[in-house]
Amino acid sequence: MKNLAVIDIGGTSIKFGAWVNNELITLGSEPTPDNIASFYKILKHRVDEIKATYADISGVAISSPGAVNKEARQIDGASAIRYIHGFPIFEQLETLFDLPVSIENDANCAALAEVANGAGKDNKNVLFLVLGTGIGGAIIIDGKIFHGSHLYGGEFGFMLVNDHETLSEACSPVNLARKYNEITGEGLTGKEVFDLADQGNQIAYELREKMLKSLAVSIYNLQYSYDPEKFILGGGVSNNPRLLPLLKKKIHEMVASVPIAEIEPEVELCQFKSNANLYGAVVDFLQEHK
Known part of the structure; x- marks a missing residue:
């Protein structure tokens, strides 16, 4: 060695x-x-x-x-x-x-760290999403990085998730906070807005629901495009214990709404920090x- x-x-x-x-x-x-x-x-x-x-x-x-x-x-x-x-x-x-x-x-x-000895250590084909200031990521195929023809393999943040927003704009915690603060005039962080939704704040709840739905739709589409064994989520938001159960619920609803969908994406949080x-x-x- x-x-x-x-x-x-x-x-x-x-x-x-x-x-x-x-x-x-x-x-x-x-x-x-x-x-x-x-x-x-x-x-x-x-x-x-x-x-x-x-x-x-x-x-x-x-x-x-x-x-x-x-x-x-x-x-x-x-x-x-x-x-x-x-x-x-x-x-x-x-x-x-x-x-x-x-x-x-x-x-x-x-992503290579996770596949070598982390959440993806028993998997060869994995999609890794990093939820930070924007949304980045990586594609692992047969245990190796897939870079793509223009070195943009894994740049999931560029994907359009609605008529006017990319995945980065719709789902990053920074943009979640920005949207909330533009409406309320406050100065909260993405985590604070995320948590505020559980406390009955309707604005925070609706914004969080839109964020989770956009992320769930993207994961669903990527599952049926690349067919990975699992998705691994990284970035600061992966430390929030509420993220994974809420996201899995949204993904389950998404799959249930498509009669021909047979595979429900498997999603885990990263182990390496x-x-x-x-x-x-x-x-x-x-x-x-x-």
Whole structure:
């Protein structure tokens, strides 16, 4: 088994770890710098520390935002970290570390972690949905990431769920809060609006019902498009214990309303939380550098 340095690049912080003797060791984080020179300096310093501390580090596994183009060996698309996009960053980092490098999209890494040793560990075909500021996700087919023809595989947030809203607009907790606050003039969070619906607040209840229905319709449609063994939900909203039972009820109603529907989508919450991207980056490296 390879020992690796592991990095999770985020918009506000960069997490570090080491994969040693088949175990993940978390090693803290650094604030994400605003320029690429500082970015390289931090990464080299931390990887050099890992190499000095742990024996036989043979590569660097990285989770990153953006559309990771493994063929072109660069990060396409856009993210909050603009300076990592649009050039052959794989080669730059391999020169910096003097080690082989793998990079995969952060949502894809989280999905790989779940399939390797989480909620999807007994499954080969899984759809992973991340409910955060928007809706992201990943498609796992035969245990591996399906990137799609344009690197948009798993970008479920782009799907239209009604005449004017994407899945991200209809179902993210951030937008749930925005809609409620625009009506009431309050400043609640998505979780607060979600919980307020249980306390008899009619506005919160109706908005939550619309959110759950849109998510249920999307899961139903994806079930009959990709036919996965299960769906795994991640993101901050997955910590809300009320989400899963309410969503399952909506999905059940959806399936019951379609006479020809024989399969009810199986939905579970993710098991990995804050370290999912680090763990998944390791899985990606080991798949890529067998």
